[in-house]
Amino acid sequence: MPQSDDRAAYATLRAAILSFDLLPGEALSERGLEPLTGASRTPVRAALMRLENEGLVRRDGRAWRVSPIDVAEVRAVLEFRATVEAGAVALVVERADGEGIAALRAFVSHPDEDGPEAGLRDGGDFHVALARLSGNPFFASAMDDAMTRLSRTRWLEVRTEQSRAQARAEHLAIVDAVAARDAPRAVALVSAHSAGTRDRLVGFLEEERRRLRGRGMAVVDDASA
Amino acid sequence: MPQSDDRAAYATLRAAILSFDLLPGEALSERGLEPLTGASRTPVRAALMRLENEGLVRRDGRAWRVSPIDVAEVRAVLEFRATVEAGAVALVVERADGEGIAALRAFVSHPDEDGPEAGLRDGGDFHVALARLSGNPFFASAMDDAMTRLSRTRWLEVRTEQSRAQARAEHLAIVDAVAARDAPRAVALVSAHSAGTRDRLVGFLEEERRRLRGRGMAVVDDASA
DNA sequence: TGTACCGTCTTGGTATACCACCTCGGAGGT
DNA sequence: ACCTCCGAGGTGGTATACCAAGACGGTACA
Numbered sequence: 001m002p003q004s005d006d007r008a009a010y011a012t013l014r015a016a017i018l019s020f021d022l023l024p025g026e027a028l029s030e031r032g033l034e035p036l037t038g039a040s041r042t043p044v045r046a047a048l049m050r051l052e053n054e055g056l057v058r059r060d061g062r063a064w065r066v067s068p069i070d071v072a073e074v075r076a077v078l079e080f081r082a083t084v085e086a087g088a089v090a091l092v093v094e095r096a097d098g099e100g101i102a103a104l105r106a107f108v109s110h111p112d113e114d115g116p117e118a119g120l121r122d123g124g125d126f127h128v129a130l131a132r133l134s135g136n137p138f139f140a141s142a143m144d145d146a147m148t149r150l151s152r153t154r155w156l157e158v159r160t161e162q163s164r165a166q167a168r169a170e171h172l173a174i175v176d177a178v179a180a181r182d183a184p185r186a187v188a189l190v191s192a193h194s195a196g197t198r199d200r201l202v203g204f205l206e207e208e209r210r211r212l213r214g215r216g217m218a219v220v221d222d223a224s225a
Numbered sequence: 226m227p228q229s230d231d232r233a234a235y236a237t238l239r240a241a242i243l244s245f246d247l248l249p250g251e252a253l254s255e256r257g258l259e260p261l262t263g264a265s266r267t268p269v270r271a272a273l274m275r276l277e278n279e280g281l282v283r284r285d286g287r288a289w290r291v292s293p294i295d296v297a298e299v300r301a302v303l304e305f306r307a308t309v310e311a312g313a314v315a316l317v318v319e320r321a322d323g324e325g326i327a328a329l330r331a332f333v334s335h336p337d338e339d340g341p342e343a344g345l346r347d348g349g350d351f352h353v354a355l356a357r358l359s360g361n362p363f364f365a366s367a368m369d370d371a372m373t374r375l376s377r378t379r380w381l382e383v384r385t386e387q388s389r390a391q392a393r394a395e396h397l398a399i400v401d402a403v404a405a406r407d408a409p410r411a412v413a414l415v416s417a418h419s420a421g422t423r424d425r426l427v428g429f430l431e432e433e434r435r436r437l438r439g440r441g442m443a444v445v446d447d448a449s450a
Numbered sequence: 451t452g453t454a455c456c457g458t459c460t461t462g463g464t465a466t467a468c469c470a471c472c473t474c475g476g477a478g479g480t
Numbered sequence: 481a482c483c484t485c486c487g488a489g490g491t492g493g494t495a496t497a498c499c500a501a502g503a504c505g506g507t508a509c510a
Contacts, residue, residue, distance in 0.1 A: 040464060040466070041465080043463080045492090050274075086308075136304055136305055138301055231494085256460085256462095287463085
């Protein structure tokens with residue numbers, strides 16, 4: 001039990017970042033994270049490197065920093081994701097079996113549990129599961145990476161019951177097009193859904209940036225600029 | 226100078242893998258790599274984690290192993306790359322300025338230096354540079370990742386002067402279509418080029434697998450199966 | 451001769467000591 | 481009062497000691 005299992009440190013840090021327990025832009029020190037994670041520097045360091053790959057943590061010179069909310073990055077991720085998901089769904093139409101499509105449909109209908117968190121989780125899971133059905137792990141991993149990078153901002157889009165209902169409806173339409181083996185329609189629906197998400201999300205982000213900053217979060221236009 | 230600079234360990238290992246100095250499928254031990262890299266376990270370990278992210282190294286249980294040549298992975302990467310590059314070039318047509326296009330064209334014409342290595346390097350660089358011109362770093366990094374994963378097999382495709390000439394011609398046609406701001410043609414050319422590369426590369430890989438295995442390389446159909 | 455068991459050795463995982471660098475703050479001089 | 485310089489503390493980077501678990505081989509027994 002002296003072993004903290006480096007997955008634990010990673011999971012703890014990741015959860016802390018995604019829950020805004022560690023704020024966007026906040027400076028991190030390897031030693032300072034030891035008490036939080038209950039591990040020593042070695043696993044903390046490994047976790048930070050993994051989180052850097054996921055884009056949740058960045059290097060600021062030599063120092064570590066929770067990645068700020070980067071509007072340009074969000075925009076770029078959404079653009080990239082649109083291409084990836086359109087390509088993936090075309091493959092899904094070709095390759096997915098009935099069982100896979102049924103599993104995908106299960107993500108859409110969750111009449112019992114609801115609320116923003118469920119909408120957020122299911123939304124991400126749906127898109128990753130869709131990409132996974134392409135049978136190509138690179139589509140799945142690219143989608144997973146995109147969803148991770150969007151995790152901290154996507155809740156802005158699923159706050160209202162109306163938007164969650166719209167997302168469910170669009171997801172359902174995508175599943176139906178896949179089940180009907182209608183590739184052009186599936187691709188068009190995915191592209192439209194991506195574009196809608198992009199516009200709404202970027203719009204909300206611009207609107208809310210002051211409020212987010214007021215809560216201590218770093219929100220930048222373009223960190224690479 | 227007691228510092229080995231963990232970039233050095235990473236670069237050394239990466240070069241050793243790409244040059245087949247460390248053979249595909251070969252087992253690695255962190256301590257065993259200390260003499261090769263001239264660093265201690267800590268930077269070696271960091272390098273291995275980075276290489277794992279790039280797909281050049283894998284975990285086999287707890288152990289490290291140079292990723293075997295995986296035919297299914299190569300196929301999947303090429304499929305993913307086709308989607309990414311098609312999406313990227315569409316953006317390039319929209320966004321690239323004359324300077325960027327000129328720089329891209331420079332990658333195609335290298336009358337002095339030649340040979341398989343140059344063809345390999347330029348080929349990868351061309352595609353990464355093209356993706357970079359999209360202005361979206363995620364397209365660029367996805368293309369870079371794809372080219373890294375293909376590094377150890379792509380030389381099979383550029384062995385003959387004929388294939389190198391064909392690649393140059395196709396690259397040039399892509400640049401011309403981009404310069405002409407002809408998005409449909411650029412996308413079609415990129416897709417055709419990707420498909421051709423995929424067929425030739427997978428074909429050569431199937432042909433040569435015995436020879437590669439004879440040289441001590443692990444060549445598997447699908448490591449995830 | 452074959453098989454099962456046990457010890458040894460090597461592996462990755464972790465904790466930690468040490469190092470060079472850099473930042474920040476205080477003291478002293480102008 | 482301000483500016484400069486120096487020193488102390490903290491940072492990531494590295495090397496290394498220690499640990500538990502697994503692999504391998506040899507030995508003893510059936």
